[in-house]
Amino acid sequence: MSEDFTGNMEQTQDLNEILMVRRQKLSELQSKGQDPFHTVKYEVTHRTVDLINTFDELDGKTVSIAGRLMAKRGMGKSSFCDLYDRDGKIQLFVRINDLGDEVYDEFKKLDIGDIIGVKGVVFKTRMGEISVRVSECTLLSKSLRPLPEKFHGLKDTDIRYRQRYLDLIVNPEVRKTFILRSKIISTIRSFLNDRGFLEVDTPLLNTIPGGAAARPFITHHNTLDIDLYLRISPELYLKRLIVGGLEKVYEMGRMFRNEGMSVKHNPEFTLLELYEAFTDYKGMMELTENLITHVSKEVLGTTEIEYQEQKIDLSIPWTRMTMTDAVKKYAGVDFDSLSYDEAVSLAREKGIELSGNIFKGEILNMFFEKFAEANLIQPTFIMDYPVEVSPLTKRKPDKPELTERFELFITGREMANAYSELNDPIDQKERFLAQVKKREQGDEEANMMDEDYITSLEHGLPPTGGLGIGIDRLIMLLTDSYSIRDVLLFPTMKPKE
Secondary structure, three states: OOHHHHHHHHHHHHHHHHHHHHHHHHHHHHHOOOOHHHOOOOOOOOOHHHHHHOHHHHOOOEEEEEEEEEEEEOOOOEEEEEEEEOOEEEEEEEEHHHHOHHHHHHHHOOOOOOEEEEEEEEEEOOOOOEEEEEEEEEEEEOOOOOOOOOOOOOOOHHHHHHOHHHHHHHOHHHHHHHHHHHHHHHHHHHHHHHOOOEEOOOOOEEOOOOOOOOOOOEEEEOOOOEEEEEOOOOHHHHHHHHHOOOOEEEEEEEEEOOOOOOOOOOOEEEEEEEEEEOOOHHHHHHHHHHHHHHHHHHHHOOOEEEEOOEEEEOOOOOEEEEHHHHHHHHHOOOHHHOOHHHHHHHHHHOOOOOOOOOOHHHHHHHHHHHHHHHHOOOOEEEEOOEHHHOOOEOEEOOEEEEEOEEEEEEOOEEEEEEEEEOOOHHHHHHHHHHHHHHHHOOOOOOOOOOHHHHHHHHOOOOOEEEEEEEHHHHHHHHHOOOOHHHHOOOOOOOOOO
């Protein structure tokens, strides 16, 4: 019998014994009419963070707090233990003289992981640690399973992602990440609301998936007997609202793309999209750098951050560079001086795979992705994308083969995408038709024809700037998280067999 197998058997036996003991404790409580699961409410007067931050005010005063018991030390006539709530931890000082023999005996039977409520006086120990001298203790919920071994914590990423509740219990830094996520999202909303934007809701179920080049998830509505698509972007709906005169709108919500998974990609993710009438992509640049800088200052207190040991300076203004100039700088190729045939030949020489009917602008984009992207560590706006890869973007008047579009890159990753929105219905229809041809040739990510959207444009879309920001990637940046799964409470996982 192997050591691993023997070890697993011993662990299983140990676990079974723990489960049995904890259930016995529960049965004893129930037999005495003290079933913790019958408790419906506990009056909490303070959080742990309140005791720390306002100790001078609370010193010597009685408080009621509640949370999870996470450590116990000393079990003679007095004990110290740690109580954790969402915001942190506080030390509890528990004495037999304060509780009495019977209650103290019940306290000693508590397990790590139990949810308790305590009442007591705030004080500071001789070692200077802020604590609560407990006068009452109430078991609010019995933990029937043990937590991961405390000294090693929970490091197995598969378990962490599948059982996020355990991750949040035993890894305070994870809890901090998701608290920061909430603050980042609320700060974004406040920033946009203060600028006069309206938050709106658009459909998650679409009859036509549009607004992005992505493969959608497909479902079926039985009553209507039609296929529906989980949205890949709210863009075309939001621009309809600009047509309708709402002028400044945004939506922050879940998108769904049936694509690969990586440290940067999850099938469902959070996207911010906003549209503002009477401005262009340069206006979106100003908004983007001010938004992200503001969020960093508000949430982190600084614009100088560190991501995976890279120092990032978010102070404005940020670098602006055309795609052509970026390729010239990092690939040493000047596309302005190349013919189509020369571009094709050079791409093959550089190991770039070309297939089907391909345009020069698409080759330029491939060069950028291969040679330039990874070098854009500090915040950089890459501007003026080829029209072939920007089907919803207004052309540059002086260079109609290019569009008024930018993408923001930080740490070599795309963080935002923005356009001067195409508002010419004739041009838009032609580009949709080109996308339809690509779809017919097997490109599942190409746009479908959306006739109603064309009709809306025919009623008049004012000059408009549009912006999309990947919220999860932004949160990864601001929380120094390596993987997108580290900032999603419940990332998509393949079920265990």
